[in-house]
Amino acid sequence: MQQGTLIKHLGKHVGEEVTIQGWLYNKRSSGKIQFLIVRDGTGMVQSVLVKSEAPELFEMAKGITQESAIRVKGVVREEPRSMGGYEMSVTGVELISLAQEYPITHKEHGVDFLMDRRHLWIRTPRQNAVLRIRAEIEQTARDFFHQNDFTLVDSPIITPAACEGTTTLFELDYHGEKAYLTQSGQLYNEASAMAVGRMYCFGPTFRAEKSKTRRHLMEFWMIEAEAAFFDHEDNMKLQEEMVYFIVQRVLERRRKDLELLGRDISKLEAVKLPFPKLSYTEAVELLKSKGEEFVWGEDFGAPHETIISESFDSPVFIDRYPTEIKAFYMKPDPADPKVVLGADLIAPEGYGEMIGGGQRIDDLQLLEQRLEEHKLPKEAFEWYLDLRRYGSVPHAGFGLGLERTVAWICKLDHVRETIPYPRMLYRVYP
Amino acid sequence: MQQGTLIKHLGKHVGEEVTIQGWLYNKRSSGKIQFLIVRDGTGMVQSVLVKSEAPELFEMAKGITQESAIRVKGVVREEPRSMGGYEMSVTGVELISLAQEYPITHKEHGVDFLMDRRHLWIRTPRQNAVLRIRAEIEQTARDFFHQNDFTLVDSPIITPAACEGTTTLFELDYHGEKAYLTQSGQLYNEASAMAVGRMYCFGPTFRAEKSKTRRHLMEFWMIEAEAAFFDHEDNMKLQEEMVYFIVQRVLERRRKDLELLGRDISKLEAVKLPFPKLSYTEAVELLKSKGEEFVWGEDFGAPHETIISESFDSPVFIDRYPTEIKAFYMKPDPADPKVVLGADLIAPEGYGEMIGGGQRIDDLQLLEQRLEEHKLPKEAFEWYLDLRRYGSVPHAGFGLGLERTVAWICKLDHVRETIPYPRMLYRVYP
Ligand SMILES: [Mg+2]
Ligand SMILES: [Mg+2]
Numbered sequence: 024m025q026q027g028t029l030i031k032h033l034g035k036h037v038g039e040e041v042t043i044q045g046w047l048y049n050k051r052s053s054g055k056i057q058f059l060i061v062r063d064g065t066g067m068v069q070s071v072l073v074k075s076e077a078p079e080l081f082e083m084a085k086g087i088t089q090e091s092a093i094r095v096k097g098v099v100r101e102e103p104r105s106m107g108g109y110e111m112s113v114t115g116v117e118l119i120s121l122a123q124e125y126p127i128t129h130k131e132h133g134v135d136f137l138m139d140r141r142h143l144w145i146r147t148p149r150q151n152a153v154l155r156i157r158a159e160i161e162q163t164a165r166d167f168f169h170q171n172d173f174t175l176v177d178s179p180i181i182t183p184a185a186c187e188g189t190t191t192l193f194e195l196d197y198h199g200e201k202a203y204l205t206q207s208g209q210l211y212n213e214a215s216a217m218a219v220g221r222m223y224c225f226g227p228t229f230r231a232e233k234s235k236t237r238r239h240l241m242e243f244w245m246i247e248a249e250a251a252f253f254d255h256e257d258n259m260k261l262q263e264e265m266v267y268f269i270v271q272r273v274l275e276r277r278r279k280d281l282e283l284l285g286r287d288i289s290k291l292e293a294v295k296l297p298f299p300k301l302s303y304t305e306a307v308e309l310l311k312s313k314g315e316e317f318v319w320g321e322d323f324g325a326p327h328e329t330i331i332s333e334s335f336d337s338p339v340f341i342d343r344y345p346t347e348i349k350a351f352y353m354k355p356d357p358a359d360p361k362v363v364l365g366a367d368l369i370a371p372e373g374y375g376e377m378i379g380g381g382q383r384i385d386d387l388q389l390l391e392q393r394l395e396e397h398k399l400p401k402e403a404f405e406w407y408l409d410l411r412r413y414g415s416v417p418h419a420g421f422g423l424g425l426e427r428t429v430a431w432i433c434k435l436d437h438v439r440e441t442i443p444y445p446r447m448l449y450r451v452y453p
Numbered sequence: 454m455q456q457g458t459l460i461k462h463l464g465k466h467v468g469e470e471v472t473i474q475g476w477l478y479n480k481r482s483s484g485k486i487q488f489l490i491v492r493d494g495t496g497m498v499q500s501v502l503v504k505s506e507a508p509e510l511f512e513m514a515k516g517i518t519q520e521s522a523i524r525v526k527g528v529v530r531e532e533p534r535s536m537g538g539y540e541m542s543v544t545g546v547e548l549i550s551l552a553q554e555y556p557i558t559h560k561e562h563g564v565d566f567l568m569d570r571r572h573l574w575i576r577t578p579r580q581n582a583v584l585r586i587r588a589e590i591e592q593t594a595r596d597f598f599h600q601n602d603f604t605l606v607d608s609p610i611i612t613p614a615a616c617e618g619t620t621t622l623f624e625l626d627y628h629g630e631k632a633y634l635t636q637s638g639q640l641y642n643e644a645s646a647m648a649v650g651r652m653y654c655f656g657p658t659f660r661a662e663k664s665k666t667r668r669h670l671m672e673f674w675m676i677e678a679e680a681a682f683f684d685h686e687d688n689m690k691l692q693e694e695m696v697y698f699i700v701q702r703v704l705e706r707r708r709k710d711l712e713l714l715g716r717d718i719s720k721l722e723a724v725k726l727p728f729p730k731l732s733y734t735e736a737v738e739l740l741k742s743k744g745e746e747f748v749w750g751e752d753f754g755a756p757h758e759t760i761i762s763e764s765f766d767s768p769v770f771i772d773r774y775p776t777e778i779k780a781f782y783m784k785p786d787p788a789d790p791k792v793v794l795g796a797d798l799i800a801p802e803g804y805g806e807m808i809g810g811g812q813r814i815d816d817l818q819l820l821e822q823r824l825e826e827h828k829l830p831k832e833a834f835e836w837y838l839d840l841r842r843y844g845s846v847p848h849a850g851f852g853l854g855l856e857r858t859v860a861w862i863c864k865l866d867h868v869r870e871t872i873p874y875p876r877m878l879y880r881v882y883p
Contacts, residue, residue, distance in 0.1 A: 024684040024847060029602055029650070044682045045650070046844045064650030064681070065602065092844040120815075122843040142644035142836045143843065151648060158605040165595060172459055172495065175588040179874040180610070180657045181623075181672050183881045193611075195623055195634075197671075198661070202881050204625075211874060214572035214883075218581060220459070220475070220494030226657060227610045231628070241627075242611050251494070252474045254454045385550075406572045406883035413552040413573065414476045414522040417454060444609040444641060451613045451632050453644075453836040 030066035033099050033109045040114060042096045043068065046146070047087050047122075049129060057084055059113070060106075061095055067148065069105050070095050072113040084116050089128070090146070092119035107279070134439075141444060142453050152280035153440055156273060157429045161225070163272040164246050164423075167265050168223040173248060176215035176222040178208025183403070193231045193241075204229035207422055210352075210407050212249035213383060216418055217410055223248040235448045237437040238325065238375055240426055242446040249420030255354075255364035255382040258419035259340055262368055262378055263298040265423075266338055270294050273432055286434050290372065293336040300340040303362065306331055322348045329373035338377060342366040351393040354382040364419075374431035380421025387411035460496035463529050463539045470544060472526045473498065476576070477517050477552075479559060487514055489543070490536075491525055497578065499535050500525050502543040514546050519558070520576070522549035537709070564869075571874060572883050582710035583870055586703060587859045591655070593702040594676050594853075597695050598653040603678060606645035606652040608638025613833070623661045623671075634659035637852055639782075640837050642679035643813060646848055647840055653678040665878045667867040668755065668805055670856055672876035679850030685784075685794035685812040688849035689770055692798055692808055693728040695853075696768055700724050703862055716864050720802065723766040730770040733792065736761055752778045759803035768807060772796040781823040784812040794849075804861035810851025817841035 028041040045063030052058070057072040074081040087093060097111035127143055137144045144150055168175070181197060182205050193204040208224045215222045228245045248261065270291055273281070281288055301309065306327075310317045313330055323331070323341070332339060343362035346355055353363035365381025384390045390411055394401055401408075429441035439445040444453065458471040475493030482488070487502040504511040517523060527541035557573055567574045574580055598605070611627060612635050623634040638654045645652045658675045678691065700721055703711070711718055731739065736757075740747045743760055753761070753771070762769060773792040776785055783793035795811025814820045820841055824831055831838075859871035869875040874883065 024682060024687060026682065026687070031602075044846070046647075064604070064646075064648055090844040092846040119847075120845045125843055140836075140839075142641075143839060145645065145648040154606060154649060155604060161605055161607075162595060162599055165592060169592050172461075174494070174585060175591055176584060176873050177657075177674065179672060179876060181659075181876050181881060183883075193625055193627070195625060197623070197881050198663075198878060200881060211572075211883075215575065215873060216494075217476075218494055218575040219584060227607075229611075233628075242609060244607065252454060252456065257454060257456070406570075409570075409573060413555055414520040415550045416474070416522045443606050443645060446609060446611050448628060451611060451627050451630060453613070453641075 027094065030061070030063045030068050030107070033066075033068060033107070033111075036099045037101055037109070038099065040096060040098050041111075042094055043111070044094050044119075045092070047089055047091050047093055048148075049089065050087070052085075057081060059084065059087070059093075059095065059116070061093065062146070062148070062151075064151065066107050068107055068109060068111055069102075070097055070111040070113045072116070077114075080113070080116055083118070086121075087116075087118060088122045089125040090122040092122075093117065094119060138439070138445075138450060139452070145443060148283055150440065152277075152283045153429065153433050153435065154443060155280050156277050156433055157425070157441060159273055159277050160269055160425065160429060160432065161244075163269045164225065164265065167268050168248065171221070171261075173221040173223045173250070174219040176212070176219060176224055177226060178205065178211040178215070178224045178247070180205050180226065191230050191232050193229050206230055207245065208247050209249070209420065209422065212247055212420055213407070213410055213418065216249040216251045216420070217414065217416070221248075221250040221253075233448065236325075237439075238427065240438055240442065240445055240447060243438075243442070244425040245422050246425060247420065247422040249418060251416050251418045253382075253419040254417055255366070255419055258380055258382065258421060259300070259342075259366055262380060262421055262423075263296060263338070263340075266298075266368070266377070266428075267294065267296050269428070270432065281433070284433055286432075290336070290434075291432065294371070295337055298337045298340055298368070299335050300342055300366075301331070302342050303344045306341045309334065320345050320347060325375050328369050328375045332369050332371050332373055336371060338368050338370050340366045340368055349381070351397040351399060352383050352390065354384045370427065370431040372431065372434065374427055376424075377427050377431065378421050378423045380419065382417065382419040385411060385415045385417055387415065457524070460491070460493045460498050460537070463496075463498060463537070463541075466529045467531055467539070468529065470526060470528050471541075472524060473541070474524050474549075475522070477519055477521050477523055478578075479519065480517070482515075487511060489514065489517070489523075489525065489546070491523065492576070492578070492581075494581065496537050498537055498539060498541055499532075500527055500541040500543045502546070507544075510543070510546055513548070516551075517546075517548060518552045519555040520552040522552075523547065524549060568869070568875075568880060569882070575873060578713055580870065582707075582713045583859065583863050583865065584873060585710050586707050586863055587855070587871060589703055589707050590699055590855065590859060590862065591674075593699045594655065594695065597698050598678065601651070601691075603651040603653045603680070604649040606642070606649060606654055607656060608635065608641040608645070608654045608677070610635050610656065621660050621662050623659050636660055637675065638677050639679070639850065639852065642677055642850055643837070643840055643848065646679040646681045646850070647844065647846070651678075651680040651683075663878065666755075668857065670868055670872065670875055670877060673868075673872070674855040675852050676855060677850065677852040679848060681846050681848045683812075683849040684847055685796070685849055688810055688812065688851060689730070689772075689796055692810060692851055692853075693726060693768070693770075696728075696798070696807070696858075697724065697726050699858070700862065711863070714863055716862075720766070720864075721862065724801070725767055728767045728770055728798070729765050730772055730796075731761070732772050733774045736771045739764065750775050750777060755805050758799050758805045762799050762801050762803055762805075766801060768798050768800050770796045770798055779811070781827040781829065782813050782820065784814045800857065800861040802861065802864065804857055806854070807857050807861065808851050808853045810849065812847065812849040815841060815845045815847055817845065
């Protein structure tokens with residue numbers, strides 16, 4: 024069928040008569056002029072319909088309801104005061120389908136009301152802008168890895184054993200066997216890195232937590248990378264380059280969406296390389312200097328991360344966490360085995376941990392010892408131990424939570440708006 | 454740490470001394486010369502170590518076992534007879550870790566043996582080549598959509614209701630509610646298309662089938678697209694352009710991997726646009742002309758698809774299937790409602806259905822009627838029906854099975870080799 028012109032390409036057609044196809048987002052009328060605001064998913068444009076020029080069309084257009092599907096013909100002109108910078112002088116309007124009374128009006132609605140109608144809510148300009156930014160971040164991350172010799176190796180979603188305890192795992196009946204939805208592809212990623220050198224994966228991960236905070240989803244997407252012959256320092260460098268690359272790309276390509284969201288763009292422009300780095304111990308000191316009570320050896324909570332992030336314009340690494348509170352596979356610092364060669368990357372503006380990463384134990388005996396200390400069943404990890412039996416090398420990796428990154432870049436109050444169809448504690452619909 | 458040179462970049466360093474890091478894939482010795490074949494996941498290179506030039510190094514190298522991790526220093530030279538086109542004259546070898554006796558030797562192994570060691574099997578040249586081709590196809594598909602104004606909108610993995618019956622669904626306990634792993638994002642994609650115009654998603658999908666064929670996996674990745682204002686013809690054009698784009702990119706960037714697999718590349722070069730198109734009815738006639746017994750109205754099985762594909766060099770569309778055997782949402786052909794505006798794309802060389810797609814019903818009443826005919830619970834589809842209540846437009850979409858596409862392009866016997874960690878009827882390990 025006739026494809027028409029996408030609204031985002033109107034700038035290429037100034038002075039021409041084009042046809043756009045989309046939905047009526049809103050309408051204003053002065054009695055003599057109707058302003059039809061049309062969205063097509065790539066942008067919005069105001070289309071100006073003058074009664075004296077086309078009285079019958081004008082009458083017909085009066086009956087078009089919000090979210091009705093329409094085809095609008097008109098001449099494109101520059102109009103800096105108008106959204107997107109262009110307007111159309113309407114020469115024709117065709118009604119494709121008349122919408123019933125649309126539930127999401129231009130007044131305020133409660134979050135539960137909107138969440139129940141998420142399939143419609145995503146049409147609104149703010150949600151639409153967030154989804155476009157999310158998509159840009161996703162493509163950018165992939166481009167980054169592709170350009171840096173990282174091979175995509177998908178990790179499995181259905182997994183046989185728990186990586187770190189089963190309390191937060193979704194369990195599944197797999198043809199009579201117990202299986203679980205993945206929380207992280209990391210162990211597989213280590214195997215994949217030994218096969219392709221540098222790898223990344225990017226897929227959904229799951230956590231069956233009984234949490235109902237603004238930072239938690241049951242289903243979220245994670246970008247994970249793992250590289251052979253990368254040490255902890257290489258790994259942090261890779262992370263900061265990736266995050267910086269993403270921020271620059273969004274600034275370049277999705278600036279209008281950021282503006283639509285009312286994002287303070289200067290905050291993103293202030294992100295600079297290299298990212299600041301604190302040791303865990305320094306971070307504890309920083310907290311104490313701000314009057315927080317904190318005991319060395321504890322893990323940071325969200326409020327601590329927020330306080331730490333407030334001292335920096337860029338994401339900040341917290342380096343060398345206590346070995347005790349980190350996963351069994353984290354490599355101890357040879358210079359100080361109380362801490363590991365692992366860091367979290369904390370987002371600015373109180374968005375918390377974006378990335379967790381570090382160098383992995385490459386020594387077979389130490390890894391076996393750690394499994395024992397953590398009371399993990401060795402049989403389930405035999406294949407993982409193989410990676411240390413056959414050509415073990417120094418290697419490191421990380422996982423970036425996509426939704427928290429989107430939330431930070433868009434400055435959203437809650438991660439539920441960062442994903443098209445959020446899965447939360449009491450929400451699996453639509 | 455020192456990163457060294459990736460083997461795939463050796464061509465840029467002819468005449469220079471470089472250091473590569475990787476694993477010993479194989480070794481040959483003449484007594485005076487050792488040939489160390491090193492892999493690093495980006496390629497393989499033969500490194501030549503001459504006893505008279507470095508007697509101590511030569512002795513040490515004798516003890517390096519298969520899959521040991523090593524660092525090799527040497528001068529790069531062109532050598533057309535050698536794999537990859539280059540060789541290294543070794544000036545130094547450093548052992549990073551000595552491998553225990555490697556289970557996957559250079560002789561033949563049974564598939565079950567290899568599958569139990571999939572985490573190691575992926576290191577071998579054939580499996581490695583397949584994974585690189587898979588990654589290239591994945592990135593290419595995303596590039597295609599990005600370039601064609603399609604926005605990535607991730608569909609959910611955990612879903613509340615069954616799209617088409619529950620017998621092949623993995624069921625999940627979602628905090629006390631029943632939920633299922635997605636079989637297809639399509640219904641969500643339709644909602645997303647009404648929000649962003651043209652969308653795609655690309656993620657894992659699941660089918661709990663008790664099938665054990667060479668075409669089935671329990672967990673597989675699907676590329677799905679959905680576009681507002683696309684009709685059936687637009688949809689088929691999009692599909693053929695995407696598949697053609699993928700084939701050209703693999704030919705351009707992964708030719709060496711195809712050669713390593715022994716792929717008859719002329720078969721891929723023979724793929725041409727536009728793809729041939731048969732109506733379902735014509736396909737039935739074709740089968741009959743080949744001596745097959747077939748009754749109009751039945752669905753094709755794998756053997757039928759193979760016979761049909763044998764008549765064509767390119768993937769072939771089978772268009773306008775009987776309405777009776779297709780999903781409830783498929784739009785009937787206004788000129789002949791016995792058939793739908795939907796087509797499957799059948800891969801060449803007997804690889805069967807790659808894509809299923811079609812135009813969707815955009816009329817509310819007809820869709821409600823279809824739900825009833827298919828005995829589907831209307832409540833579960835209320836949100837989906839909303840898409841016809843509020844600004845319904847003609848729209849179409851499709852889903853491409855990644856693993857079958859990889860199998861065809863690589864000409865593999867079984868889809869289990871197309872995915873890093875296959876999930877099959879009796880296999881969820883490693
Ligand atoms: Mg933390
Ligand atoms: Mg079929």
